[in-house]
Amino acid sequence: MELFSPVWVHHLNECLAKHALDDDVEPLVIEHHVINDGIDDGNDADDDDNINNAGDNGGDAIWHVRIEPPLATASIGQADDDISNNDISKVALHSDLTTATAIAQGELSAQKAFLEGTLRLEGDVSLLIAARETLEKLGVFGTT
Numbered sequence: 001m002e003l004f005s006p007v008w009v010h011h012l013n014e015c016l017a018k019h020a021l022d023d024d025v026e027p028l029v030i031e032h033h034v035i036n037d038g039i040d041d042g043n044d045a046d047d048d049d050n051i052n053n054a055g056d057n058g059g060d061a062i063w064h065v066r067i068e069p070p071l072a073t074a075s076i077g078q079a080d081d082d083i084s085n086n087d088i089s090k091v092a093l094h095s096d097l098t099t100a101t102a103i104a105q106g107e108l109s110a111q112k113a114f115l116e117g118t119l120r121l122e123g124d125v126s127l128l129i130a131a132r133e134t135l136e137k138l139g140v141f142g143t144t
Contacts, residue, residue, distance in 0.1 A: 003101055003104050004063055004076075009076055016073060021067065021069040021072060021134065025069050025134050026089075026130065027066075027069075027088040027089070028067045028068075028127055029066050029089070030092075030128070030140075031062065031063075032092075032093045032094075032100065033092060033093065033094045033095075034060060034063075034097055034100040035097065036059035036061075036097050037096035062078050063076050063077070064077070064079040065138075066079065067138075068088065089123070090123060091121060091128055093110070093120070095119045095120070096118065098118075099118040103119070103141060109141075110141040
């Protein structure tokens with residue numbers, strides 16, 4: 001399965017659907033910008049550009065998770081349309097493909113990538129800290 005592809009996002013949504021969110025969970029959108037660094041991600045099916053382009057971004061991918069009770073959902077693309085009419089905070093993550101792949105495969109936590117400088121955050125970091133328990137429950141962004 002190609003990372004950050006529609007099939008991958010569909011599978012992620014199936015996993016997220018298994019975890020009902022508590023009513024007191026603060027809504028949050030986490031957007032992940034994955035920059036194609038030209039490093040082989042181990043998927044032979046997409047060797048031409050080393051990333052399954054989730055849009056026409058020159059080989060880069062953008063996807064997001066919307067955390068809002070009762071469920072969390074994942075989508076391809078930027079979250080702007082997802083939050084424009086709602087009072088939902090957004091945090092953006094920026095990383096290269098190598099880092100994103102390691103996080104998605106559970107080989108690296110987002111926290112460690114941030115501390116190592118390979119994951120950059122945009123927005124209020126305290127929102128991610130407050131959402132840590134929820135993110136661990138959902139198993140997204142390598143938090144476990």
